[in-house]
Amino acid sequence: MNSETTTTVKNLLNTPKKIVIIGHKNPDGDAVGSCLGLYFFLKELGHAPTVLMPNDFPSFLKWMPGCETIQLYEKDQKAGNSLIDEAELIFTLDFNHLSRVGDLQQPLETSNAQFVMIDHHQQPDTYAVATYSDTSMSSTAEMVYHFIKALGGLEKLNPEIATNLYTGIMTDTGSFRFPSTTAETHRVIAQLMDAGANNAEIHQNIYDTNSPDRMKLLGIALNNLTILPEYRTAYITLTQQELDSNNFKKGDTEGFVNYALSIEGVIFAVIFIENKQENIVKMSLRSKGDFSVNEVARTHYNGGGHINAAGGRSSHSLNKTITEFISILPSYKNALNQ
Numbered sequence: 399m400n401s402e403t404t405t406t407v408k409n410l411l412n413t414p415k416k417i418v419i420i421g422h423k424n425p426d427g428d429a430v431g432s433c434l435g436l437y438f439f440l441k442e443l444g445h446a447p448t449v450l451m452p453n454d455f456p457s458f459l460k461w462m463p464g465c466e467t468i469q470l471y472e473k474d475q476k477a478g479n480s481l482i483d484e485a486e487l488i489f490t491l492d493f494n495h496l497s498r499v500g501d502l503q504q505p506l507e508t509s510n511a512q513f514v515m516i517d518h519h520q521q522p523d524t525y526a527v528a529t530y531s532d533t534s535m536s537s538t539a540e541m542v543y544h545f546i547k548a549l550g551g552l553e554k555l556n557p558e559i560a561t562n563l564y565t566g567i568m569t570d571t572g573s574f575r576f577p578s579t580t581a582e583t584h585r586v587i588a589q590l591m592d593a594g595a596n597n598a599e600i601h602q603n604i605y606d607t608n609s610p611d612r613m614k615l616l617g618i619a620l621n622n623l624t625i626l627p628e629y630r631t632a633y634i635t636l637t638q639q640e641l642d643s644n645n646f647k648k649g650d651t652e653g654f655v656n657y658a659l660s661i662e663g664v665i666f667a668v669i670f671i672e673n674k675q676e677n678i679v680k681m682s683l684r685s686k687g688d689f690s691v692n693e694v695a696r697t698h699y700n701g702g703g704h705i706n707a708a709g710g711r712s713s714h715s716l717n718k719t720i721t722e723f724i725s726i727l728p729s730y731k732n733a734l735n736q
């Protein structure tokens with residue numbers, strides 16, 4: 399965090415404040431971990447923070463310290479609106495644009511509070527009085543560690559902060575394997591372990607708590623895998639019916655797309671998930687190397703993200719979405735075969 403942003407934030411946090419911390423819609427491990435890590439740090443500083451999420455988060459995150467305090471806007475809009483009305487300061491974490499918070503967008507756009515953004519996505523918007531944006535960072539959770547350090551707060555690190563930040567970094571780096579993982583990421587992880595993050599327990603809580611239903615759904619997803627060798631592309635589809643017949647719960651499809659990307663020679667992978675309730679097809683896009691799925695998601699799917707991991711949506715049927723997807727691949731043929 400640069401010195402100008404640090405000074406602005408220090409001034410904002412000079413006196414005890416009512417603070418709301420917001421993560422993106424469909425919160426992932428980094429959104430929940432960074433928000434809760436910041437929550438415990440702000441409490442240590444004597445503020446009154448609340449974490450408010452647009453909607454619910456997956457059950458494999460529901461052991462994280464403090465997760466029971468998280469308010470869900472989809473569950474109680476009135477309570478969420480009063481939190482925002484009363485907030486003097488609003489932190490927005492792990493997203494770059496207010497369109498990423500679903501129904502929370504409108505109350506945030508009309509709020510009189512001052513905003514601080516901490517985020518690692520490309521093309522950050524400019525609504526905040528203090529913007530800490532760094533697209534080279536592995537995760538927003540790693541940025542919250544640097545944020546705490548910049549404010550001279552490392553002695554406030556406790557097991558709750560450390561466990562949440564460790565989890566955010568671990569989930570956003572695919573357990574420290576994506577290229578966004580740096581030597582500095584590992585140094586931060588070491589500090590978090592010193593402060594009380596239990597690595598073995600965290601990995602087990604996240605990765606070894608699958609339901610039998612999720613395993614069956616993974617079987618169906620892998621059965622639906624299509625490989626397009628001339629485009630070094632692989633994709634997976636899941637229909638609403640396939641989700642329903644396996645008792646789908648939020649988070650069950652997390653990571654499925656990585657199986658498509660794990661195929662030798664494949665550098666571009668997509669999962670298309672039908673969502674009849676929202677009348678969309680939700681997509682997760684992944685790549686290896688220089689092929690930018692952020693660009694694909696922004697250009698064709700009203701989405702975005704990072705070079706190697708992005709998301710988006712289509713408002714067509716699943717079949718039409720697939721047909722259209724296959725029709726845009728020729729325009730990427732060169733990029734995919736470099």
Ligand code: 5GP
Pocket residue numbers: 422426492498519681682683700701702703704707708709710711
């Ligand atoms: P995932 O595929 O795991 O949901 O998301 C991968 C990355 O893309 C994450 O960094 C996530 O924040 C971002 N992302 C996912 N969906 C969207 C979307 O609809 N719009 C934008 N701008 N980013 C998204």
Ligand code: MN
Pocket residue numbers: 428429492518537538570
């Ligand atoms: Mn993130």
